[in-house]
Amino acid sequence: MPDLFAGPGGIDLAARQLGIHLTGIERDANAVATRRAAGLPTIHGNVRLHDSRQTSIEDVITAGPPCQTFSIGGTGKGRAVLDLLVATVKTAGADSHVTIPESLDDRTALVLEPLRWILEAAQDRRPYRAVVLEQVPAVLPIWQAYAEVLETLGYNAACGVLHSEEYGVPQTRRRAVLVARLDGPVALPAPTHRRYERGVPQSAGDPSLLSWVSMADALPERGPFTVVSNYGTGGDPKNRGRRASTVPAFTVTGKISRFRLLDPDGHELPRFTHAEAGVLQGFPADYPWSGRDISQQIGNAAPVQLATALLRAATA
Template sequence: MPSDPHEQPRPDRVDMVDLFAGPGGLDVAARWLGLSVHGFEWDRNACATRSAAGLNYRPHDVRDFGPDTAPNAWILAGGPPCQTFTVAGSGAGRKALDEVVSYVVRMGHGEDVSADLETLKDERTGLVLEPLRWALAANRRREPYRVIVLEQVPAVLPIWQEMGAILEKIGYRVRCGVLRTEQFGVPQTRRRAILIASLEGERELPVPTHRPYRKGVERTAGDSDLLPWETMGAALNRGYDFHVISNYGTGGDPKLRGRRHSREPSATITGKVSRNKIVDGTGLDTPRFSLPEAGRLQTFPLDYPWSGNDIAQQIGNAIPPVLALHVLSAALGKQVSHEDARKVVDRPWIDTRDFPPLDHFARTGQLFV
């Protein structure tokens, strides 16, 4: 592909390389922390949003690159495509889970499994191994990434755990687990399998700032040291109460539609978010979620410049930036307050160029001077 004269040249060095960068979930969090990022993303629609947001946007396939051909960086991050592993997807990845785990083991022994990946039913399944390929290649060239952060749907946790065992053998301190987004101030229930690895000392997964959501349980119930979970109503500020009636049926029954009140977190935002019906307190239809509103429920800034086609899918595929903010911070040995997280979400996106450099955050643990 010829180079795009409108995009800035690829830098020689950045703080973070983001594999499968999408429209910018991890990039947004990194920008909030004052980190420079180079993202690899092949989808042209996501690249259109990246362009509008001031992120690098030339389409790339991570399989064509590695540490030798990417900008030098000290953080490796990524969220491989989840469609074959998620419950709502094809299921090809979940069916091949044991096979993929065996490939991880072989890669740890120095084997090239690229030919085996071609036999997988869906090629997207094998992309989950790309971060390990990059990490091992960087280690072989004696320029290892000092920090690694990976995220995926919960079904991928066994793969992260096996990768973690391999990373520990080459000197990393590793933590894996499943985090709930509403426990980090995201007005949405969503679960993500997280891996953080560091060469710079022991690290822990981020500590929740909010209580877990339970259907029928009051926000104020539970651990008094944690904040109540965030609500759709507060995030969107529509000015009236509403109910969201899900496009999906509960337990596989299409007649049993999930239902959430605006005083609750949203259900998981997916690429089908526009199909969810919204009614007011009297049962009358009200406007469905706009794309900016769907992005805000994912904790993107309300003015984030979504562009290209399939925007709902872009939004649904992204990691919520506030969750990414907490995870990246934990990987750096810091904890972000909910107050700072709210401030960055509520700021206009363009203002992120005014954020303090990372050394301020490293010294103080605060996002603001």
């Protein structure tokens, strides 16, 4: 079962825990090194150049296409052409073929690759039983267009924007997701944890849900600290956000190594290790991060707990 743009293995690790067998396709040699160190089945290659018909009969397809042209901190090229991308998805659904507009840059166009795989599988009469897709919130209109196409192919589909801390991830990270299945109804996974709201105590909220997970909960050996983010608030990069260890982390990105940590007296502490940054993405503390650009690998990964919830919703 293919996991496209598999990164270091967030979705694959969740799948392994659920007994679902995925083979990740990943272009970046560093992420491939981590995956192989973790024992995850991996094809080192470019999804765009990979022939989907070379794969065996599959059951589930998952994908988290690169987000750099869609994210707030990225180039903005993807956000600028959302209408074109939505129109391309709908045309592909009608034609059963994805034609990439020449005006799209290569990285932005990768968001269309999962649809190519889905359509080719349907044409070959070996459709995937389930589909799981995740990306930054700006991509939601594209996933909504995907859902329309999937429904014409006989799928039930659901999409929306989820808050990662509502699934036990110790950070506030919003993701646009799609889940679809052929063999029954489907819905977005129900939250298992409360949503983080600034100033609201961890013990407050719906008693039927678990408390959100703080950085202190995830990294108890650290003791109390304050994170000074590399992000600016209010659009001002000089106004760095701060969070105490008693709340979830800021969204983990490839720049997490720039987060400053301060003790209660304001003294500098060692910055997050790779293992600690991985824990904030839901990976085990002993995950075998390998290769170079490990901070970027971690920032690109899908949070494991959120991936688990999505896979359960699509396959249970």
